[in-house]
Amino acid sequence: MKLKEVVEAIEELYPLWLKEDWDFPGLILGDGEKECRKIFFALDPAEKTAMEAKEWGADLMVTHHPLFFRAVHRLPSTDPHGKVASILLSSGCALWVGHTNVDSAPRGTNDAICSRLGLLNTEPMEGKGEVNGLPAGMGRVGELEREMSLEEFADLCREKLPKTVQGAKMAGDAEMKVRRVAVMSGAGDSFLDKAIDLGVDAFLTSDLRHHPALDAMEKAKALGRPMGLIDVSHFSSEFPWFDFALQDIKNKLESRVECRLSSLCTDPWSEIFI
Numbered sequence: 001m002k003l004k005e006v007v008e009a010i011e012e013l014y015p016l017w018l019k020e021d022w023d024f025p026g027l028i029l030g031d032g033e034k035e036c037r038k039i040f041f042a043l044d045p046a047e048k049t050a051m052e053a054k055e056w057g058a059d060l061m062v063t064h065h066p067l068f069f070r071a072v073h074r075l076p077s078t079d080p081h082g083k084v085a086s087i088l089l090s091s092g093c094a095l096w097v098g099h100t101n102v103d104s105a106p107r108g109t110n111d112a113i114c115s116r117l118g119l120l121n122t123e124p125m126e127g128k129g130e131v132n133g134l135p136a137g138m139g140r141v142g143e144l145e146r147e148m149s150l151e152e153f154a155d156l157c158r159e160k161l162p163k164t165v166q167g168a169k170m171a172g173d174a175e176m177k178v179r180r181v182a183v184m185s186g187a188g189d190s191f192l193d194k195a196i197d198l199g200v201d202a203f204l205t206s207d208l209r210h211h212p213a214l215d216a217m218e219k220a221k222a223l224g225r226p227m228g229l230i231d232v233s234h235f236s237s238e239f240p241w242f243d244f245a246l247q248d249i250k251n252k253l254e255s256r257v258e259c260r261l262s263s264l265c266t267d268p269w270s271e272i273f274i
């Protein structure tokens with residue numbers, strides 16, 4: 001298959017119109033006319049994952065995180081992003097990024113968290129229409145299979161999401177009852193107010209900072225509906241997407257491609273000292 005046909009099929013699963021305004025997912029490197037038979041998946045386009053893709057002989061690397069977040073004016077291989085571009089281009093490997101479009105898409109990062117936690121009756125926190133007949137949008141809100149304490153929910157998140165040194169951090173009354181929860185893959189503090197508005201018992205996300213977390217809990221409490229917070233590592237919240245992505249892309253391409261997932265963890269944190 002030609003790369004452009006592969007990209008077209010991938011973008012039917014994760015349409016680019018689902019992206020946030022500031023984001024630029026899609027084909028970042030590569031020649032659409034080239035043959036594409038081997039697709040390598042990784043969360044981050046980092047030097048070590050690009051090397052893995054190269055060693056496997058990948059024609060296309062699919063990542064969740066962008067190679068560039070800002071305008072770029074030079075790309076020497078002394079720059080970390082230039083290094084990745086240089087490894088991929090020199091080995092004939094293209095790069096396709098599915099970022100906020102994948103967060104919003106059905107069976108994207110957020111649905112993958114819901115699936116791991118066994119959430120029922122899920123719907124987007126912020127709807128953006130439908131894709132392939134399924135609701136799309138940022139975040140998800142749904143119900144746990146049974147009521148549990150916030151402490152049990154934190155433990156469920158720790159157990160079901162990919163292991164990193166951070167584990168799961170909990171904020172709130174450990175004994176409070178949790179049934180309806182909101183989840184947001186990646187750094188979700190801009191959705192704290194939305195979670196409060198939805199009146200959920202707990203909100204799971206990553207990269208929560210001191211002030212937004214404290215303010216949100218005070219606000220929810222003042223409204224008479226306290227909300228617990230669970231913070232997992234950014235990596236843990238997004239890697240579950242690959243539970244779906246490899247199979248869905250392979251099915252979409254009728255198995256005319258070979259897919260492989262990176263064996264490396266790109267969570268930057270390696271130890272916690274308590």
Ligand SMILES: [Zn+2]
Binds near residue numbers: 065186187234238
């Ligand atoms: Zn992310």
